[in-house]
Amino acid sequence: MPTHSAPATSDLELLHGISVALIGEQDSRALYSKIVDAAVAIMGSQFGTMQALLPLDDPSGHGGSLNLLASHGLPPEALAYWEYVTPSAHSSCTAALKSGARAIISDFETWPQIAGTEDLEAFRRTGIRAAHTTPLLTREGELLGMISTHWSKPHQPTERDLRLMDILARQAADLLARTIHEEELREGERLLRASEATQRLLTDELSHRVKNMLATVQAIASQTHRHSRNPEDFVAIFSGRIQSMAAAHAQLSTNEWKGTRLRDIVAEQIRLGAADETRITMSGPDVQLSPEAVPKVAMMMHELGTNSIKYGALSKSSGIAAIDWKVTDGSLQLSWQERGGLAIVAPIRRGFGSTLIEQSAASAGGEAIMSIVAEGLRWDISFPLPLQTMRRVSELNIVGDFRPEARPVAVPKRPAPARPLAGKRFLVIEDEPLVAMDVADQLEHAGAVVAGSAGTRASALELIATTQADAVLLDA
Template sequence: MIAAFDLLEALPVAVYTTDAEGCITFYNEAAAELWGQRPERGTKWCGSWRLYWPDGRPMPHDECPIATTLTEGRPVQGIEAIIERRDGSRVPFIPYPTLLRDESGRVTGAINLLVNIADRKHAEIQSARLAAIVASSDDAIISKTLNGQITSWNAGATRIFGYEPDEIIGQSITRIIPPELRQEEEVILAKLQRGERIDHYDTTRVTKDGRRVNISLTVSPLRDETGKVIGASKVARDVTERKQTEELQRLLLDELNHRVKNTLATIQAIASQSLRRAASPGDFLESFNGRVQALARAHNLLVQRKMKGAELTDLVREQVVLGAADCARVSVSGPFLILDARVAVQLALVLHELGTNARKYGALSASAPAGQLSISWKMQTDGERELLLEWSESGVPNLSAPTSRGFGATLIERSLEANGGEAAIRYGADGVVCQIRLPLPEESKQSAALHAAPATRKNEPRLDREALPAALRGRRILIVEDEPLVAMEIESLLASTGCEIIGPAATIQTAKRFIADATIDAALIDANLAGHPVHELAAALTQKNIPFAFATGYGREALPLGFRDAPVLTKPFSRSQLLVVIEALLKELAAHVA
């Protein structure tokens, strides 16, 4: 008997014995550790402080499994219970009570083996928690074998990819992989077989209805009890919204880059044109500052409307009615009208030129104290939408028409032509009347192809300053540019070298007519004409073997597909950069002819 108790004492499992009345006669060290105390010999039924059923209800000691076994004469095994120690900690366990009998079969007591199932319970809870996470996750959680066969598929996978579990489990994972990306699966399987984990990487998968979704994928190896890799688990997160946000951010930055460069090119042209036509340094400073301030006021209005446009009344007020004295001499009338950003800036410069002329020589000048200015407009919707604006000055004595065409008149004409409009200026008996017709496009549609990330510019050929004028003299250069001031500057620079200018063309239609009908040696094309791509023009020039370059504030990747290797003149540009590009185009023409 002593040897038997020594054996029980050495067991790592909790064991205790009782007599026929349920009083404890022996317990081992493992039992004392499980109970959290050392009960006195003779303690009845159990050595624990308190017992509970699995659902949390208290279990009286005289109803515990060993008590039932002794009182009813039958073993009660396999049920679960919970021990509470005096320190408040609880331990789940399973009792295995067995009756002890003497040689005659009489019950002499019982032996109870208590199996601590805390670790198992913890594992079950963890497993249940993981199962709940997998089931409720918005991410796709998929498991597969090493040959790519899908073995599990959660609700997140159904939401992202569209397949129900019974449609896809047992199928190959390649069912959701685009054909051109299936080599990814081979790389993944090779890494998994080496026990490697594939951390987050972005890729594309195909849904049940054929859509492509952007996902961030993590792949981990699954191992058996021996550590052998037997499969993989994949967690795929739909990052389409994130990708769209990143793309929008990139487009906005590219658009900002384009707008800034176009604005700098416009200011550069204003400076050059103002200087070229100024009678004195003071005259230049006044005209240049006035035009730049007009540009700044127009941009202030655009910023107020988040660059979506400007209201015409505000535009007139900012460019014409500059002080309290003007209010009594200027009348403004017309319907509420929002102009898009590009048209607003160009019309602002037109109004500034008219207003400056009125202050110097016309109805708002000191020499015309009785002068009056009326600005009115209306919308005409017969067919296309058109703005009809009339600028009418009166009370100007001794008015005479100018003998030469000034920069202001040229700017007004070019600005309106760039938008398909026109201006008719008439010098009456006592004032100037300017009638403006300006087509107004529907909400502009920017081409996604024109909003790409900037690319590294290619090396430009070096400028041969001595040979260049002779090389350009008499060459017919087509200019396609919708920013009037930039077009005027390009025209002036090329004309000064002896080039013959075709255009400038401010619209796709006008440019196509020039390409079809005119003799052209080379062309310079704005890569974005009022939001419209210029791939048609590039294709037409290529078909006629006319070399061309793009002038743009975007990067090379924003150029039309198939033409991204063409020469690029990045706005703003200098005279030498412009001439280098034109020289390179003419060399290309000469090589082609030879």
């Protein structure tokens, strides 16, 4: 019966002990350290390293380099120097990387390729004189990384050492492939969870936007009907407002709902309007509007243009309008100035749009002022920037009916309807100014007193703290 020599038995025991230690380890970093310790034990070296080959598109910016996973015996400065080893460096691991096979440098001092390089000085500082590297290959032949051992004196590994190293490298490659696969699975699961969370967020956001849009459309219909003279008037005005809103949403969709430049909104609304584009000018710096602000600014431009065509300077062939804006002390200052139209005086009756723009400005922490100057009608609107962080800043936007010829007319009062909320004081908290106005109208129709409204969190908290009310109606 054949017998094994003592060295062979010792080698088997060594490999068995290594296998047991490696297979039982679940932590990847601890596993890599045990592999390096095993390599040092097999080769009788003073130092050892294990490296992973990074893909070319690695986000670390070190694609194509060897990244240090674990080490044995190296001082901190050496760990920093060899954390990433590029293919152009001089070492046994880069020699193996270039050849795709094992590399042995028995004496760095006599290796001609490294002479006079900083790499040689690094080996000298660390006390390394010789090195060997065995590639870590998958069973399909894919290079995963390197395992290396280093000696403090010139050294040539024996065939026995290299055979044992091949066995260890096979185990190490299998384990490294396993851990890489597990990490990829974990990363895939993380990305899946993140994707699902993003999908939920997008779904919730879409639901919120759809609800807001439908509420806005309902409010536009209600307010337009309330202020229209006849069905034909309602259809024309309502269609124009819906077209304006649709164009704004199309611009947002084109920009992936990241907002739109103020200049683009103004230009598109002028293009859609009935006015001669050559009679309207615009001037101002690039200002990016938030997604929440875009539809309201678009409606503002629509209302300004429509009302000017009907009642203002653009109703006359000699009339023009100028839209100018600038940024001053962190606020956007926007003006609409009409010239060359009708001779007008301050209006007696406040229209739907005028009230809306003033309420919106106040709810956003800004102001909107309409004035009659020598040239004609003028609106000055200001609100804080940036719009991206002030979700409701631009809700000061919609200018409505202005009829310079209007005169007060006595209208007989109708019998008062039933008012179930008579005497009750309400606060309206709603970030959509059109919706806020519609809600306020309905409350007042039911006999309630609307003591105040707010469109931002800060203004809402201040309003609730300073205003007495029986109830607060909150935006869902």
